[in-house]
Amino acid sequence: MDLSNLRLYDFRNFAEFDVTFKKGINVFYGDNAQGKTNLLEAIFYITALKPVRAFRERELIRHDRPLAFLKGLFNTRSGQVNRQVTVYRDRKKEVKEGENIKTRWSELSPGISAVYFSPDDLNLVKGEPSGRRRFIDNLIYQLRPGFYKYLQGYHKVLAQRNTLLKTIKTKPNLTKTLDSWDEQLSEFGSQLINERLELLKRISFLSEDYFKKYTQDESKLKISYRSQIDISDPQLIKRNFREQLAACREKDVIRTYTSVGPHRDDIDFFIDGKDVKQYASQGQQRLTVLCLKFAKRNLLYTDKGEYPILLLDDVMSELDKHRRQLILEREDHQVFITTTDLKFVPEDILEKSFLYHIKAGVLR
Ligand SMILES: Nc1ncnc2c1ncn2[C@@H]1O[C@H](COP(=O)(O)OP(=O)(O)OP(=O)(O)O)[C@@H](O)[C@H]1O
Ligand SMILES: [Mg+2]
Structure with missing residues (x-):
């Protein structure tokens, strides 16, 4: 095109x-x-x-x-x-x-x-986790518009659970009603995490490959998903998420927000095992983002044919x-x-x- x-x-x-x-x-x-x-x-x-x-x-x-x-x-x-x-x-x-x-x-x-790359995009590695989550979620949405319903569903339930947490502070007898929200949140949340993991697998493979191509030395880029939830087995994410919600419930009631879930997860970049955010040079950080963008372009091509x-x-x-x-x-x-x-x-x-x-x- x-x-x-x-x-x-x-x-x-x-x-x-x-x-x-x-x-x-x-x-x-x-x-x-x-x-x-x-x-x-x-x-x-x-x-x-x-x-x-x-x-x-x-x-x-x-x-x-x-x-x-x-x-x-x-x-x-x-x-x-x-x-x-x-x-x-x-x-x-x-x-x-x-x-x-x-x-x-x-x-x-x-x-x-179109895929855009500007100096501001360094924020993708250096900035807040929310920017990285947005990058991944937007790309999934671009590739699979049906993904929107999980994303929207998750954020709706999350907002409702947080409102309930605030109410519970003054009405502790409502605590039990959290159960049904936890069920829904872990249902949407596990779908969301699974979609992210799947995309991340594809995008890391491509980015790591671009990085190798554009680097003269032997250094290697690695990209991984970080969650407080045990995500090692895709089948068990929902169960593990629910367990975490239960484990954090007391704390969540005190803080009046949901402290665990895909809305708190992050993506980590490593060059030769060292965190890119803290240790990589400006040039390496730039290259990391550039490789991500190239990988995104490649994925769009594979899935859309243009x-x-x-x-x-x-x-x-x-x-x-x-x-x-x-x-x-x-x-x-x-x-x-x-x-x-x-x-x-x-x-x-x-x-x-x-x-x-x-x-x-x-x-x-
Ligand atoms: N809505 C607008 N209406 C009129 N002028 C605008 C508007 N928005 C931005 N500009 C002006 O456009 C000019 C060109 O901006 P632009 O960012 O494209 O420059 P550039 O050629 O990329 O420069 P640089 O090399 O510094 O990056 C700026 O002086 C800016 O003030
Ligand atoms: Mg400019």
């Missing part, structure tokens, strides 16, 4: 913009604050229909303008897709494919997707020469990268790339 044409009106610092892209490597270069990241963001937004860095979608609209409009022409296996998105200040965005307004995910052309667009923001300057080379040399799908200076892109890769100079929201 690839994006062959993009038009923007009043998106971030782009007033009016129309550009044609090719398959292969597209390089956006220019000084700081000219719109390189904004352009990657536009590509991600029209592809994934969610913002990368904006907290509210209306931040995407150019200052003092009423709306932003994006139009993309995608080539997919099942034909050309003309997608248009209008972002409003005061109401929900409108998504169209051809002439038809689309209100549900299931109505959209399948296989249009290669996601790859968006790499400011990655070149952060990697050593050898890795820049390896990461891009075999690339024949569509990739967009940004850089402040073309010297960060290896020469032989530049030769086969399409270059776009960006200055103050305009191609020059």
Whole structure:
């Protein structure tokens, strides 16, 4: 799948913009604050229909303008897709494919997707566990939309159990009613954990392999799931979870929240047995995240049959020469990268790339 044409009106610092892209490597270069990241963001937004860095979608609209409009022409296996998105200040965005307004995910052309990597993504290894859980859960959801019902079910029951814990503080005779919530929570929770373990197995295998490819020395990446629950036997997760809930009940009543479960689990990264968060160099941490993203792209391809667009923001300057080379040399799908200076892109890769100079929201 690839994006062959993009038009923007009043998106971030782009007033009016129309550009044609090719398959292969597209390089956006220019000084700081000219719109390189904004352009990657536009590509991600029209592809994934969610913002990368904006907290509210209306931040995407150019200052003092009423709306932003994006139009993309995608080539997919099942034909050309003309997608248009209008972002409003005061109401929900409108998504169209051809002439038809689309209100549900299931109505959209399948296989249009993108994987984004930016320096902020270091937070995936360095930041809070919630970011890692979100990464995994979102990916499972992307691959298997049916997963949403477990995720939603789990969080609903969890919220209800927590509310009950607060009530029990003043009405201890209600303690026994926790039993039915524990049953439901362990039912949804065990499904959730099993899905995560299954995905993690696939994604670790691929990430570890990428890591090996991009590292000159013998160092090895290992990724593992961490839970307070004994997860060694998938069949017993539900039982073990319930036991843990029972064991923590007294403590949970005092603290008025549920202290064990997949909402507290985490994913650990190790390079040669050492925790990446605490011991790895900045470059190794970056490479770890990059490998995860590459693995994600690979999984999307395997399961959806279309290669996601790859968006790499400011990655070149952060990697050593050898890795820049390896990461891009075999690339024949569509990739967009940004850089402040073309010297960060290896020469032989530049030769086969399409270059776009960006200055103050305009191609020059
Ligand atoms: N909604 C908006 N309306 C108008 N301008 C905006 C909006 N959002 C961001 N900008 C401006 O867009 C400019 C370009 O930002 P962008 O992040 O794309 O720069 P960049 O080329 O990636 O720079 P760097 O090399 O520093 O990463 C910034 O000056 C920013 O203030
Ligand atoms: Mg930028």
